[in-house]
Amino acid sequence: MTRSQGLVIAIDGTAGTGKSTVGRAAAEHLGYGFLSTGGLYRALAYKVFATKVDPSDAQAVLHTAKNMQFRFERQPDATLKMFVDGEYLGSKLHLDEVAQTASKVSTNAAARAVLTEKMRELGRDGGIIMEGRDIGTVVFPDAEVKIYLDASAEERANRRVKQLVAKGNQADYEQILASIKERDLRDSTRAASPLKPAEDAIKIDTSALTLPQVIEAVLKEINKYAS
Numbered sequence: 001m002t003r004s005q006g007l008v009i010a011i012d013g014t015a016g017t018g019k020s021t022v023g024r025a026a027a028e029h030l031g032y033g034f035l036s037t038g039g040l041y042r043a044l045a046y047k048v049f050a051t052k053v054d055p056s057d058a059q060a061v062l063h064t065a066k067n068m069q070f071r072f073e074r075q076p077d078a079t080l081k082m083f084v085d086g087e088y089l090g091s092k093l094h095l096d097e098v099a100q101t102a103s104k105v106s107t108n109a110a111a112r113a114v115l116t117e118k119m120r121e122l123g124r125d126g127g128i129i130m131e132g133r134d135i136g137t138v139v140f141p142d143a144e145v146k147i148y149l150d151a152s153a154e155e156r157a158n159r160r161v162k163q164l165v166a167k168g169n170q171a172d173y174e175q176i177l178a179s180i181k182e183r184d185l186r187d188s189t190r191a192a193s194p195l196k197p198a199e200d201a202i203k204i205d206t207s208a209l210t211l212p213q214v215i216e217a218v219l220k221e222i223n224k225y226a227s
């Protein structure tokens with residue numbers, strides 16, 4: 001497929017595999033835009049949380065999703081900064097309650113269809129790397145390059161602990177590991193678009209790799225397609 005702005009590159013995988021860092025760096029290298037699609041699910045979760053909607057009330061969650069107005073602004077570092085109803089939600093999206101609610105609302109198939117449509121609109125012309133769980137399987141099954149990143153839950157918990165400690169926060173390894181396992185289980189066993197690699201995805205286990213090594217491996221795969 002030829003798209004006017006370049007390729008669509010899908011990076012999927014579990015939380016904490018470095019998808020965002022790797023995707024952003026690769027997009028910057030290519031002069032592409034970069035979207036972390038979990039942000040849309042987190043924004044839905046935030047709205048659900050803020051308006052006291054029950055995350056298991058399918059109709060109310062769908063209604064919330066349909067009423068959200070998204071706008072994206074490309075930043076110099078390749079990221080597509082997201083505004084929801086005119087507001088940049090920033091760090092509010094990274095609260096643990098919001099992450100857990102995001103995992104719950106993302107089991108809602110009808111709400112997923114609404115957000116999937118937004119992602120398709122944004123990526124239709126290509127020139128974009130999208131990171132998520134179902135980009136290569138559902139959002140863009142016709143993506144030119146599909147990467148699936150994985151790492152053990154223990155290694156991902158270690159990475160999260162390091163990140164939190166580096167920011168001067170407290171971190172409880174066992175609690176973080178349990179939270180990662182809980183989300184993994186919910187994300188991979190849900191009926192609607194469960195997390196799984198696309199058949200034609202290139203799988204990379206990042207457990208023993210540094211971020212620069214993962215970025216290099218991903219760029220190598222993209223270059224294979226381009227050449």
Ligand code: DC
Pocket residue numbers: 015037038039041042099102103104106131132133134135183187
């Ligand atoms: O990648 P993240 O942690 O920001 O994602 C937040 C939640 O959204 C996570 O529980 C999985 C879900 N998600 C999804 O179901 N499909 C996507 N394409 C992206 C995220």
